[in-house]
Amino acid sequence: MSETGHKPDQDNATGGRKSAGSQPAFPMRRSLFRKNLATALLLAPAALWLVVFLVLPFVAIAIFSVGERAPEGGYQAALTFAQYANLPARATAFWNTMVLAPVGALACLLVAYPVAYYLALRAPQRWRLILLAMIVIPFWTSLLMRTYAWMYILGGRGIPALLAYVGIEDLRLINTPGAVLLGIVYGYLPLMILPIYVSLERLDRRLLEASADLGATPLSTFLGVTLRLSLPGVMTGFSLVMILLLGEYLIPTLLGGGKVFFIGNALVDLFLQSRNWPFGSAIAITLVLVSVVVLIVANRISTRLSGARRVDLI
Amino acid sequence: MRAFVVAVFAFLYLPIALVVLFSFNAGHHASEFTGFSVQWYGKALSNPFLVEALKNSLFIATTSALLAAFCGTAAALGLQRVGARTRALFDALLGAAIVVPGVVIGISTLVALVQLFAVVNPFLASVWPTDQPPRLSLGYGSIIAAHGLFSMALVTMIVGTRLASLDRNLVEASSDLYATPLTTFHSIVLPQIMPAVIAGFLLAFTFSFDDFIIAFFVAGAQTTLPIYVFASIRRGVTPEINAIATIVLAASVLLVLLAQWQLGRRKPSP
Numbered sequence: 001m002s003e004t005g006h007k008p009d010q011d012n013a014t015g016g017r018k019s020a021g022s023q024p025a026f027p028m029r030r031s032l033f034r035k036n037l038a039t040a041l042l043l044a045p046a047a048l049w050l051v052v053f054l055v056l057p058f059v060a061i062a063i064f065s066v067g068e069r070a071p072e073g074g075y076q077a078a079l080t081f082a083q084y085a086n087l088p089a090r091a092t093a094f095w096n097t098m099v100l101a102p103v104g105a106l107a108c109l110l111v112a113y114p115v116a117y118y119l120a121l122r123a124p125q126r127w128r129l130i131l132l133a134m135i136v137i138p139f140w141t142s143l144l145m146r147t148y149a150w151m152y153i154l155g156g157r158g159i160p161a162l163l164a165y166v167g168i169e170d171l172r173l174i175n176t177p178g179a180v181l182l183g184i185v186y187g188y189l190p191l192m193i194l195p196i197y198v199s200l201e202r203l204d205r206r207l208l209e210a211s212a213d214l215g216a217t218p219l220s221t222f223l224g225v226t227l228r229l230s231l232p233g234v235m236t237g238f239s240l241v242m243i244l245l246l247g248e249y250l251i252p253t254l255l256g257g258g259k260v261f262f263i264g265n266a267l268v269d270l271f272l273q274s275r276n277w278p279f280g281s282a283i284a285i286t287l288v289l290v291s292v293v294v295l296i297v298a299n300r301i302s303t304r305l306s307g308a309r310r311v312d313l314i
Numbered sequence: 315m316r317a318f319v320v321a322v323f324a325f326l327y328l329p330i331a332l333v334v335l336f337s338f339n340a341g342h343h344a345s346e347f348t349g350f351s352v353q354w355y356g357k358a359l360s361n362p363f364l365v366e367a368l369k370n371s372l373f374i375a376t377t378s379a380l381l382a383a384f385c386g387t388a389a390a391l392g393l394q395r396v397g398a399r400t401r402a403l404f405d406a407l408l409g410a411a412i413v414v415p416g417v418v419i420g421i422s423t424l425v426a427l428v429q430l431f432a433v434v435n436p437f438l439a440s441v442w443p444t445d446q447p448p449r450l451s452l453g454y455g456s457i458i459a460a461h462g463l464f465s466m467a468l469v470t471m472i473v474g475t476r477l478a479s480l481d482r483n484l485v486e487a488s489s490d491l492y493a494t495p496l497t498t499f500h501s502i503v504l505p506q507i508m509p510a511v512i513a514g515f516l517l518a519f520t521f522s523f524d525d526f527i528i529a530f531f532v533a534g535a536q537t538t539l540p541i542y543v544f545a546s547i548r549r550g551v552t553p554e555i556n557a558i559a560t561i562v563l564a565a566s567v568l569l570v571l572l573a574q575w576q577l578g579r580r581k582p583s584p
Contacts, residue, residue, distance in 0.1 A: 035395070042392030043404070045385040046466060050407045053463045054414075057422030064425055075425075111322060118319045133574075138326050140566040141333075142524055144543050145559040148551065149329030157346065189326065247415020249527050254547065264417045264527070271421050271531065281425065284418045291413060 073275030083282035104184035120200035175257030199233025239298030337556035386469025420531030452534025465518030476510035
């Protein structure tokens with residue numbers, strides 16, 4: 001770490017300090033050494049953390065994924081791709097995840113866009129920050145509790161009971177894909193609104209006026225200017241939500257009731273109940289690979305859309 | 315469009331309103347409102363398991379967020395001084411720590427730690443002079459470390475962004491005026507990155523306090539608040555849980571307002 005840090009430090013010491021010509025020349029070597037030592041010390045805790053709790057665990061499950069399940073559960077050393085070949089055994093979980101993650105992100109987007117648009121371009125100036133804060137505040141309460149509240153709303157005593165009053169009987173809402181979708185939109189809406197808001201807020205309003213002055217209808221101004229320029233924010237939000245959804249566990253567990261389950265549910269089952277660690281590891285590795293592919297594709301699309309301009313959320 | 319936005323806000327706040335409403339329920343279940351009462355607040359705060367879970371969560375969130383704020387800020391500062399290759403390597407790892415799903419972080423940490431303990435514990439037992447050697451096991455330490463991984467990456471990115479826009483002329487001016495590097499750091503750099511560090515700390519705290527899935531895997535015998543709530547959803551929730559959730563909500567809104575006020579107050583001064 002300090003070796004690689006050596007060169008640019010040297011550059012800094014000569015190139016970056018042009019204005020500081022008063023530096024004495026002889027303690028240079030010693031101060032260089034001290035600078036590198038300081039750099040190494042600054043980076044050491046983070047590096048150690050990343051290696052011990054990110055790289056090593058990942059290597060561990062990679063090794064496990066080519067192993068075998070021990071008779072009493074757990075892991076037995078082997079070199080086999082049997083676990084990967086067995087992936088179709090959890091096809092339903094993969095199918096649910098791969099369908100509901102993009103559909104959920106899309107549903108989220110359709111709800112989020114008008115809200116972000118209103119906040120950025122239509123809301124009165126003095127209300128803007130308050131409304132924005134109100135989007136974020138639900139984040140500060142436990143997602144578990146909020147999803148639990150949905151279990152109540154969608155469950156027997158909630159909406160179905162209300163609908164029974166007006167004559168609609170035996171409506172089943174909870175433990176359906178629809179309930180999971182609703183939970184997804186609910187849980188991830190703020191994450192989708194914020195990046196779109198940021199890209200809309202930066203939009204140069206003179207472009208809208210120019211478009212109208214040149215005779216464009218409001219719709220074609222929206223499609224040609226507003227929507228187009230907010231696409232980077234849309235892509236950021238979409239890929240963020242989609243990536244997080246791939247590993248979702250709580251929402252399908254609570255609102256899908258074991259009928260609509262995701263890869264996350266399969267992983268919890270394999271690690272904590274049936275204790276088939278090698279198979280679980282193979283699924284986990286596959287999940288990470290899928291996430292990486294999604295990220296790369298999303299990055300490609302957003303680079304193309306925005307003409308090589310990237311917008312990061314953080 | 316306004317009606318739609320109002321509907322979305324109603325959608326966002328309806329479940330929260332229900333959680334708060336049922337915390338004042340007189341009845342025994344969180345599913346039927348039978349009258350107003352604050353008894354569940356008393357019951358919640360005298361339930362030793364619930365209070366223990368809350369304390370654990372507060373301790374874990376504080377410790378992991380503090381560690382993340384320190385190590386993440388240090389890393390962001392360090393990354394300013396290294397070459398492009400080291401930087402790219404760090405950025406890739408930090409990005410991975412943020413992007414890899416929590417469920418995968420949870421299981422891989424579990425797998426790695428169980429293997430590690432299987433090697434370290436017999437070794438400790440063989441070299442320890444007394445009969446009771448220390449035994450490493452899952453618990454506070456593993457939850458703090460696993461939460462801290464994500465949080466540290468988050469803090470590094472937030473503080474890194476702030477450092478990138480820092481006015482370098484001030485730093486140069488300070489060293490031209492013979493300030494030691496430490497003085498420069500303390501009086502120029504630190505005040506400018508402090509809002510980012512605080513924002514990172516708060517995000518890290520909330521993340522850890524709210525996380526269920528990572529803790530579920532690496533908690534061992536410990537219980538955090540989300541784990542307790544999850545278990546009680548399985549058993550059937552009493553308004554106790556609603557009371558705790560309401561207390562937490564009130565506390566966090568208060569904290570956010572306080573933080574906003576602090577940041578707002580700090581802005582005008584250079």
